[in-house]
Amino acid sequence: MAGSLQWDEVEKSVKESKRRSGGANRFYLSDGESAEIRLIGVGHGEPHIYKRHYDAKTGAYLVCAEDKAKEGEHEGCVACAVAKGLRGKTARLKSPQRVYGLSVFDPRKYHYVEKKPKGEQYQTCTDDESCRYCNRDMERKINGVRHWTLADNLIMQLRMFEHDTLGKKCAKCDNGKIKVLRYQCPVCEEELEPDDPTEDVRCISCEKELKKKPVLRRAKEIVSCRNCGPKGRRVTLANAWIEVSRSGQRAQTTWNFNVGDVEPFNPDPFIKEFPDAFKGGVEPIDFANHPDFEPLSAAQMAALLDVDNPFGGKSRKKSDDDDDEDDDEDIKPRGKKKRAADDDDDDDDDPPAKKKKKPADDDDDDDNIFD
Numbered sequence: 315m316a317g318s319l320q321w322d323e324v325e326k327s328v329k330e331s332k333r334r335s336g337g338a339n340r341f342y343l344s345d346g347e348s349a350e351i352r353l354i355g356v357g358h359g360e361p362h363i364y365k366r367h368y369d370a371k372t373g374a375y376l377v378c379a380e381d382k383a384k385e386g387e388h389e390g391c392v393a394c395a396v397a398k399g400l401r402g403k404t405a406r407l408k409s410p411q412r413v414y415g416l417s418v419f420d421p422r423k424y425h426y427v428e429k430k431p432k433g434e435q436y437q438t439c440t441d442d443e444s445c446r447y448c449n450r451d452m453e454r455k456i457n458g459v460r461h462w463t464l465a466d467n468l469i470m471q472l473r474m475f476e477h478d479t480l481g482k483k484c485a486k487c488d489n490g491k492i493k494v495l496r497y498q499c500p501v502c503e504e505e506l507e508p509d510d511p512t513e514d515v516r517c518i519s520c521e522k523e524l525k526k527k528p529v530l531r532r533a534k535e536i537v538s539c540r541n542c543g544p545k546g547r548r549v550t551l552a553n554a555w556i557e558v559s560r561s562g563q564r565a566q567t568t569w570n571f572n573v574g575d576v577e578p579f580n581p582d583p584f585i586k587e588f589p590d591a592f593k594g595g596v597e598p599i600d601f602a603n604h605p606d607f608e609p610l611s612a613a614q615m616a617a618l619l620d621v622d623n624p625f626g627g628k629s630r631k632k633s634d635d636d637d638d639e640d641d642d643e644d645i646k647p648r649g650k651k652k653r654a655a656d657d658d659d660d661d662d663d664d665p666p667a668k669k670k671k672k673p674a675d676d677d678d679d680d681d682n683i684f685d
Protein backbone atom coordinates (compact mmCIF):
# COMPACT_ATOMS: atom_id res chain seq x y z
CA MET A 315 0.00 0.00 0.00
CA ALA A 316 1.12 3.46 -0.70
CA GLY A 317 1.54 5.76 2.23
CA SER A 318 3.72 8.26 3.87
CA LEU A 319 6.84 7.21 5.46
CA GLN A 320 6.53 7.29 9.18
CA TRP A 321 9.05 9.17 11.19
CA ASP A 322 9.85 6.19 13.35
CA GLU A 323 10.29 4.16 10.22
CA VAL A 324 13.11 6.46 9.17
CA GLU A 325 14.61 6.28 12.62
CA LYS A 326 14.41 2.55 12.53
CA SER A 327 16.12 2.38 9.17
CA VAL A 328 18.90 4.70 10.24
CA LYS A 329 19.45 2.69 13.36
CA GLU A 330 19.29 -0.51 11.42
CA SER A 331 21.84 0.69 8.96
CA LYS A 332 24.12 1.92 11.69
CA ARG A 333 23.78 -1.36 13.44
CA ARG A 334 24.65 -3.09 10.22
CA SER A 335 27.60 -0.87 9.61
CA GLY A 336 28.84 -1.93 12.96
CA GLY A 337 28.07 0.86 15.39
CA ALA A 338 27.82 -1.80 18.02
CA ASN A 339 30.39 -4.42 17.38
CA ARG A 340 32.96 -2.63 15.36
CA PHE A 341 36.61 -2.77 16.23
CA TYR A 342 37.49 0.78 17.04
CA LEU A 343 40.51 2.82 18.03
CA SER A 344 40.39 6.53 18.65
CA ASP A 345 43.14 8.92 17.76
CA GLY A 346 46.27 7.99 19.71
CA GLU A 347 44.98 4.65 20.90
CA SER A 348 46.49 1.25 20.35
CA ALA A 349 45.51 -2.35 21.04
CA GLU A 350 47.03 -5.78 20.78
CA ILE A 351 44.64 -7.91 18.82
CA ARG A 352 44.26 -11.27 17.13
CA LEU A 353 42.80 -11.66 13.67
CA ILE A 354 40.86 -14.82 14.41
CA GLY A 355 39.19 -15.22 11.02
CA VAL A 356 42.37 -15.25 8.97
CA GLY A 357 42.78 -18.81 7.85
CA HIS A 358 39.01 -19.25 7.95
CA GLY A 359 38.00 -17.47 4.81
CA GLU A 360 38.73 -13.88 5.78
CA PRO A 361 38.88 -11.18 4.75
CA HIS A 362 35.24 -11.20 3.79
CA ILE A 363 35.03 -9.04 0.69
CA TYR A 364 31.91 -7.00 0.08
CA LYS A 365 30.82 -3.63 -1.28
CA ARG A 366 29.24 -0.76 0.52
CA HIS A 367 28.19 2.84 0.06
CA TYR A 368 28.78 5.71 2.41
CA ASP A 369 25.98 8.20 2.82
CA ALA A 370 27.45 11.53 3.84
CA LYS A 371 24.06 12.88 4.88
CA THR A 372 23.19 10.30 7.50
CA GLY A 373 26.67 8.98 8.17
CA ALA A 374 25.39 5.51 7.45
CA TYR A 375 27.07 2.78 5.51
CA LEU A 376 24.87 0.76 3.20
CA VAL A 377 25.86 -2.65 2.00
CA CYS A 378 25.52 -2.57 -1.79
CA ALA A 379 22.80 -4.80 -3.21
CA GLU A 380 23.91 -4.69 -6.82
CA ASP A 381 25.54 -8.09 -6.94
CA LYS A 382 22.59 -9.73 -5.26
CA ALA A 383 20.24 -7.96 -7.63
CA LYS A 384 22.17 -9.36 -10.58
CA GLU A 385 21.52 -12.79 -9.21
CA GLY A 386 17.85 -12.07 -8.77
CA GLU A 387 18.07 -12.06 -5.01
CA HIS A 388 17.34 -8.42 -4.44
CA GLU A 389 15.04 -5.80 -6.03
CA GLY A 390 17.93 -3.48 -6.74
CA CYS A 391 20.42 -1.26 -5.01
CA VAL A 392 18.78 2.07 -4.23
CA ALA A 393 22.12 3.53 -3.22
CA CYS A 394 23.59 2.70 -6.62
CA ALA A 395 20.56 4.27 -8.28
CA VAL A 396 20.99 7.42 -6.21
CA ALA A 397 24.71 7.51 -6.89
CA LYS A 398 24.12 7.29 -10.63
CA GLY A 399 21.33 9.83 -10.60
CA LEU A 400 23.17 12.40 -8.56
CA ARG A 401 26.63 12.07 -9.91
CA GLY A 402 28.11 15.42 -10.70
CA LYS A 403 25.59 17.23 -8.56
CA THR A 404 26.47 16.20 -5.10
CA ALA A 405 28.95 14.03 -3.38
CA ARG A 406 26.34 12.59 -1.09
CA LEU A 407 26.62 9.08 -2.41
CA LYS A 408 29.34 7.51 -4.45
CA SER A 409 29.69 4.25 -6.24
CA PRO A 410 30.11 1.39 -3.83
CA GLN A 411 33.53 0.77 -2.46
CA ARG A 412 35.01 -2.67 -2.13
CA VAL A 413 35.89 -3.36 1.49
CA TYR A 414 37.34 -6.18 3.52
CA GLY A 415 35.86 -7.52 6.74
CA LEU A 416 38.03 -9.09 9.40
CA SER A 417 37.13 -10.66 12.73
CA VAL A 418 39.17 -9.08 15.48
CA PHE A 419 39.62 -10.44 18.96
CA ASP A 420 40.07 -7.30 21.01
CA PRO A 421 41.05 -8.10 24.62
CA ARG A 422 40.64 -4.55 25.90
CA LYS A 423 38.35 -4.18 28.90
CA TYR A 424 35.90 -1.48 29.76
CA HIS A 425 33.47 -0.35 32.41
CA TYR A 426 30.05 1.20 32.22
CA VAL A 427 30.14 4.20 34.47
CA GLU A 428 27.23 6.36 35.58
CA LYS A 429 27.88 9.96 34.55
CA LYS A 430 25.75 12.91 35.51
CA PRO A 431 24.03 14.28 32.46
CA LYS A 432 24.38 11.41 30.08
CA GLY A 433 23.74 8.21 31.94
CA GLU A 434 25.97 5.24 31.48
CA GLN A 435 29.22 5.81 29.70
CA TYR A 436 31.77 3.51 28.29
CA GLN A 437 35.14 3.90 30.02
CA THR A 438 38.24 2.06 29.00
CA CYS A 439 39.84 -0.03 31.72
CA THR A 440 43.56 0.51 32.02
CA ASP A 441 43.86 -3.14 33.05
CA ASP A 442 46.28 -2.43 35.88
CA GLU A 443 46.32 -1.00 39.42
CA SER A 444 45.74 2.49 38.15
CA CYS A 445 42.16 1.78 36.98
CA ARG A 446 39.93 3.85 39.23
CA TYR A 447 36.89 1.79 38.29
CA CYS A 448 38.54 -1.52 39.07
CA ASN A 449 39.66 0.03 42.33
CA ARG A 450 36.02 0.75 43.10
CA ASP A 451 35.24 -2.89 42.36
CA MET A 452 33.09 -2.03 39.43
CA GLU A 453 32.14 -4.70 36.98
CA ARG A 454 34.19 -4.77 33.84
CA LYS A 455 33.58 -6.21 30.41
CA ILE A 456 35.69 -7.19 27.48
CA ASN A 457 35.45 -5.97 23.89
CA GLY A 458 35.85 -9.50 22.62
CA VAL A 459 35.06 -10.38 19.03
CA ARG A 460 34.59 -7.34 16.83
CA HIS A 461 34.45 -6.76 13.13
CA TRP A 462 36.79 -4.46 11.34
CA THR A 463 36.13 -3.26 7.85
CA LEU A 464 39.13 -2.06 5.89
CA ALA A 465 39.35 -0.23 2.61
CA ASP A 466 41.80 -1.13 -0.16
CA ASN A 467 44.75 0.88 1.08
CA LEU A 468 44.56 -0.33 4.65
CA ILE A 469 44.22 -3.98 3.73
CA MET A 470 47.23 -3.54 1.45
CA GLN A 471 49.18 -2.01 4.29
CA LEU A 472 48.23 -4.93 6.52
CA ARG A 473 49.26 -7.37 3.87
CA MET A 474 52.62 -5.68 3.34
CA PHE A 475 53.11 -5.77 7.09
CA GLU A 476 52.40 -9.49 7.02
CA HIS A 477 54.74 -10.13 4.15
CA ASP A 478 57.60 -7.78 4.94
CA THR A 479 57.66 -7.72 8.73
CA LEU A 480 55.75 -10.56 10.35
CA GLY A 481 56.64 -13.07 7.70
CA LYS A 482 60.37 -12.54 7.90
CA LYS A 483 60.35 -14.72 10.98
CA CYS A 484 59.75 -18.40 11.29
CA ALA A 485 56.62 -19.61 13.06
CA LYS A 486 58.06 -23.06 13.68
CA CYS A 487 61.12 -22.19 15.65
CA ASP A 488 62.10 -19.22 17.70
CA ASN A 489 62.99 -16.33 15.48
CA GLY A 490 64.58 -18.20 12.59
CA LYS A 491 64.89 -16.07 9.54
CA ILE A 492 62.83 -17.04 6.55
CA LYS A 493 64.22 -16.93 3.08
CA VAL A 494 62.44 -17.64 -0.15
CA LEU A 495 64.07 -20.40 -2.18
CA ARG A 496 61.88 -20.11 -5.24
CA TYR A 497 58.40 -19.44 -6.54
CA GLN A 498 56.02 -21.90 -8.10
CA CYS A 499 52.91 -21.69 -10.20
CA PRO A 500 50.04 -22.39 -7.79
CA VAL A 501 48.32 -24.51 -10.43
CA CYS A 502 50.96 -26.67 -12.11
CA GLU A 503 53.88 -26.05 -9.76
CA GLU A 504 56.10 -24.96 -12.59
CA GLU A 505 58.89 -22.75 -11.37
CA LEU A 506 58.28 -19.05 -11.82
CA GLU A 507 60.34 -15.95 -11.66
CA PRO A 508 57.97 -13.19 -10.84
CA ASP A 509 59.40 -9.70 -10.71
CA ASP A 510 57.35 -9.01 -7.69
CA PRO A 511 55.96 -12.09 -5.98
CA THR A 512 53.10 -10.15 -4.49
CA GLU A 513 51.79 -9.33 -7.94
CA ASP A 514 49.67 -11.58 -10.07
CA VAL A 515 51.65 -13.85 -12.27
CA ARG A 516 51.06 -15.70 -15.47
CA CYS A 517 52.47 -19.17 -15.85
CA ILE A 518 53.70 -20.02 -19.30
CA SER A 519 53.14 -23.74 -19.03
CA CYS A 520 49.54 -23.69 -17.87
CA GLU A 521 48.42 -20.35 -19.19
CA LYS A 522 45.16 -21.75 -20.44
CA GLU A 523 44.19 -22.96 -17.07
CA LEU A 524 44.99 -19.66 -15.45
CA LYS A 525 42.90 -17.86 -18.00
CA LYS A 526 39.85 -19.71 -16.86
CA LYS A 527 40.17 -18.15 -13.47
CA PRO A 528 38.63 -14.78 -12.95
CA VAL A 529 41.76 -13.51 -11.29
CA LEU A 530 45.27 -14.75 -11.81
CA ARG A 531 46.57 -16.48 -8.76
CA ARG A 532 49.68 -15.49 -6.99
CA ALA A 533 52.98 -17.26 -7.05
CA LYS A 534 53.45 -19.89 -4.41
CA GLU A 535 56.56 -19.50 -2.32
CA ILE A 536 58.90 -22.25 -1.35
CA VAL A 537 60.60 -21.03 1.80
CA SER A 538 63.26 -22.22 4.12
CA CYS A 539 64.22 -21.20 7.63
CA ARG A 540 67.82 -20.56 8.62
CA ASN A 541 67.21 -22.58 11.80
CA CYS A 542 64.80 -25.32 10.92
CA GLY A 543 65.24 -25.60 7.17
CA PRO A 544 62.39 -26.64 4.89
CA LYS A 545 60.01 -27.02 7.83
CA GLY A 546 60.17 -23.31 8.30
CA ARG A 547 57.04 -21.24 7.78
CA ARG A 548 56.37 -17.58 7.80
CA VAL A 549 54.64 -16.07 10.77
CA THR A 550 51.30 -14.85 9.46
CA LEU A 551 48.49 -12.68 10.71
CA ALA A 552 46.94 -15.91 11.97
CA ASN A 553 49.65 -16.80 14.43
CA ALA A 554 50.71 -13.63 16.20
CA TRP A 555 49.36 -10.88 18.38
CA ILE A 556 49.39 -7.69 16.42
CA GLU A 557 49.71 -4.27 17.89
CA VAL A 558 47.54 -1.85 16.00
CA SER A 559 47.76 1.84 16.63
CA ARG A 560 45.98 4.77 15.16
CA SER A 561 46.79 8.43 14.99
CA GLY A 562 44.83 11.18 13.36
CA GLN A 563 41.25 11.21 12.19
CA ARG A 564 39.34 10.62 8.99
CA ALA A 565 41.43 11.24 5.92
CA GLN A 566 44.41 12.12 8.12
CA THR A 567 44.34 8.79 9.89
CA THR A 568 47.53 6.78 9.97
CA TRP A 569 47.60 3.18 11.10
CA ASN A 570 50.61 1.33 12.38
CA PHE A 571 51.18 -2.36 12.86
CA ASN A 572 53.74 -4.01 15.08
CA VAL A 573 54.52 -7.60 15.89
CA GLY A 574 53.41 -8.79 19.30
CA ASP A 575 53.94 -12.26 20.76
CA VAL A 576 54.06 -15.02 18.22
CA GLU A 577 52.01 -17.84 19.65
CA PRO A 578 48.86 -19.79 18.91
CA PHE A 579 45.79 -17.93 20.06
CA ASN A 580 44.51 -19.28 23.35
CA PRO A 581 41.16 -17.79 24.32
CA ASP A 582 40.78 -19.84 27.51
CA PRO A 583 41.92 -17.23 30.04
CA PHE A 584 39.49 -14.73 28.51
CA ILE A 585 36.64 -17.21 28.53
CA LYS A 586 37.39 -17.99 32.14
CA GLU A 587 37.29 -14.37 33.18
CA PHE A 588 34.31 -13.41 31.01
CA PRO A 589 32.17 -16.51 30.66
CA ASP A 590 29.06 -14.51 29.78
CA ALA A 591 30.74 -12.80 26.85
CA PHE A 592 31.94 -16.03 25.32
CA LYS A 593 29.16 -18.50 25.87
CA GLY A 594 29.67 -19.96 22.44
CA GLY A 595 33.44 -19.77 22.65
CA VAL A 596 35.57 -17.28 20.76
CA GLU A 597 34.61 -17.59 17.12
CA PRO A 598 35.20 -15.51 14.02
CA ILE A 599 32.22 -13.60 12.70
CA ASP A 600 30.22 -15.57 10.19
CA PHE A 601 30.23 -12.71 7.70
CA ALA A 602 28.66 -14.68 4.87
CA ASN A 603 25.59 -15.51 6.92
CA HIS A 604 25.43 -12.50 9.16
CA PRO A 605 22.45 -10.18 8.64
CA ASP A 606 24.59 -7.13 9.39
CA PHE A 607 26.52 -7.71 6.19
CA GLU A 608 23.49 -8.27 4.01
CA PRO A 609 22.03 -5.36 2.06
CA LEU A 610 18.87 -3.74 3.37
CA SER A 611 15.74 -4.21 1.31
CA ALA A 612 15.16 -1.60 -1.40
CA ALA A 613 12.35 -0.10 0.67
CA GLN A 614 14.57 0.21 3.72
CA MET A 615 17.37 1.73 1.69
CA ALA A 616 14.99 4.26 0.18
CA ALA A 617 13.67 5.14 3.61
CA LEU A 618 17.14 5.60 4.94
CA LEU A 619 18.20 7.75 2.02
CA ASP A 620 14.90 9.63 2.07
CA VAL A 621 14.22 9.06 -1.63
CA ASP A 622 11.52 7.33 -3.63
CA ASN A 623 12.16 3.68 -4.05
CA PRO A 624 12.98 3.27 -7.74
CA PHE A 625 12.28 -0.43 -7.46
CA GLY A 626 9.12 -0.04 -5.43
CA GLY A 627 5.53 0.25 -6.41
CA LYS A 628 3.98 -3.12 -6.51
CA SER A 629 4.87 -5.46 -3.80
CA ARG A 630 7.72 -7.68 -4.57
CA LYS A 631 7.14 -11.33 -5.14
CA LYS A 632 7.81 -13.28 -2.06
CA SER A 633 10.23 -15.60 -3.64
CA ASP A 634 11.97 -17.40 -0.88
CA ASP A 635 12.27 -17.36 2.81
CA ASP A 636 13.38 -13.77 2.88
CA ASP A 637 11.13 -12.49 5.58
CA ASP A 638 12.43 -9.03 6.21
CA GLU A 639 9.62 -7.05 7.74
CA ASP A 640 8.81 -4.13 5.53
CA ASP A 641 10.03 -5.35 2.23
CA ASP A 642 6.77 -4.94 0.45
CA GLU A 643 5.89 -1.51 1.47
CA ASP A 644 5.75 1.17 -1.14
CA ILE A 645 7.47 3.89 0.73
CA LYS A 646 7.10 7.51 -0.30
CA PRO A 647 9.02 9.66 2.05
CA ARG A 648 7.67 13.01 3.11
CA GLY A 649 9.98 15.93 3.32
CA LYS A 650 10.54 15.34 6.94
CA LYS A 651 13.96 16.19 8.08
CA LYS A 652 15.67 13.34 9.72
CA ARG A 653 18.14 13.58 12.45
CA ALA A 654 21.52 13.10 10.97
CA ALA A 655 23.00 10.09 12.55
CA ASP A 656 25.79 11.30 14.70
CA ASP A 657 29.15 10.58 13.40
CA ASP A 658 29.89 6.97 13.57
CA ASP A 659 33.52 7.69 14.10
CA ASP A 660 33.25 8.48 17.70
CA ASP A 661 31.89 6.43 20.47
CA ASP A 662 31.79 2.79 19.96
CA ASP A 663 30.25 2.07 23.21
CA ASP A 664 28.33 -1.10 23.02
CA PRO A 665 29.16 -4.37 24.62
CA PRO A 666 30.16 -7.23 22.39
CA ALA A 667 27.38 -9.50 21.26
CA LYS A 668 27.63 -13.20 21.19
CA LYS A 669 28.69 -14.60 17.91
CA LYS A 670 27.68 -17.51 15.84
CA LYS A 671 29.07 -20.93 15.45
CA LYS A 672 31.96 -21.58 13.16
CA PRO A 673 35.01 -23.65 13.49
CA ALA A 674 37.48 -21.99 15.79
CA ASP A 675 41.15 -21.52 15.31
CA ASP A 676 43.86 -22.49 15.13
CA ASP A 677 46.43 -24.73 13.84
CA ASP A 678 49.20 -22.58 12.63
CA ASP A 679 48.46 -22.86 8.97
CA ASP A 680 50.20 -20.40 6.83
CA ASP A 681 47.24 -18.68 5.38
CA ASN A 682 47.81 -15.39 3.78
CA ILE A 683 44.86 -13.07 4.00
CA PHE A 684 44.73 -12.87 0.26
CA ASP A 685 44.49 -16.57 -0.37
Ligand SMILES: [Zn+2]
Pocket residue numbers: 367377378379380391392393394395410
Ligand atom coordinates in the same frame (compact mmCIF):
# COMPACT_ATOMS: atom_id res chain seq x y z
ZN1 LIG B 1 24.96 -0.28 -4.58
Ligand SMILES: [Zn+2]
Pocket residue numbers: 425438439440441445446447448449454
Ligand atom coordinates in the same frame (compact mmCIF):
# COMPACT_ATOMS: atom_id res chain seq x y z
ZN1 LIG C 1 39.27 -1.27 35.19
Ligand SMILES: [Zn+2]
Pocket residue numbers: 484485486487488490491539540541542543545546547
Ligand atom coordinates in the same frame (compact mmCIF):
# COMPACT_ATOMS: atom_id res chain seq x y z
ZN1 LIG D 1 62.43 -22.01 11.80
Ligand SMILES: [Zn+2]
Pocket residue numbers: 499500501502503504517518519520521
Ligand atom coordinates in the same frame (compact mmCIF):
# COMPACT_ATOMS: atom_id res chain seq x y z
ZN1 LIG E 1 51.32 -23.23 -14.27
